Amino acid sequence: QKEVEQNSGPLSVPEGAIASLNCTYSDRGSQSFFWYRQYSGKSPELIMSIYSNGDKEDGRFTAQLNKASQYVSLLIRDSQPSDSATYLCAVNTNSNSGYALNFGKGTSLLVTP
């Protein structure tokens, strides 16, 4: 079983701070990496995708990928209470399954006012 590991949290940060969410994966052949946000009772919402080593920024979100260390992270700057949710790390398995995603269990983020 190819694993995607996340700290379940909860991770608590004060409003305006930087939230740092981490994810490791076991399949060295993984090509695509995603962060989804999931509010309680709702479905996952794609917020970031990253394919190559380094940083990718989109608004307050920055995804970081290090394939050598098999590590991907998500930084949320200027955290807001509305960012409180579970953040799911997802990694594509292989092309034979048409990029089926392998998810971690998610990290619960709580942003306190």
Place this chain on the structure above:
Amino acid sequence: DTGVSQDPRHKITKRGQNVTFRCDPISEHNRLYWYRQTLGQGPEFLTYFQNEAQLEKSRLLSDRFSAERPKGSFSTLEIQRTEQGDSAMYLCASTTEIPEQYFGPGTRLTVT
């Protein structure tokens, strides 16, 4: 709204009954995926369609589960002889030839 839609949003059924869920992907998305998510877990892959062809099924998809995508547009997921362990959120996602997948709102199944 042109996103992925799923119906019904909630389903309560008694153990042993059959249930069927429907997913309508984003228009022109040729790839469609079904996932299952239980409380405290991430979504788990069930099956994948490219157009009308079902190209992969997970070990999670027992013989009580069947999925179809007859015309390469909407898809159905049927569970026969439901068990309490089938209680979960059933999620559908779609995409084109790119890896990013977009999820529908899900169908929450409760088996009593």
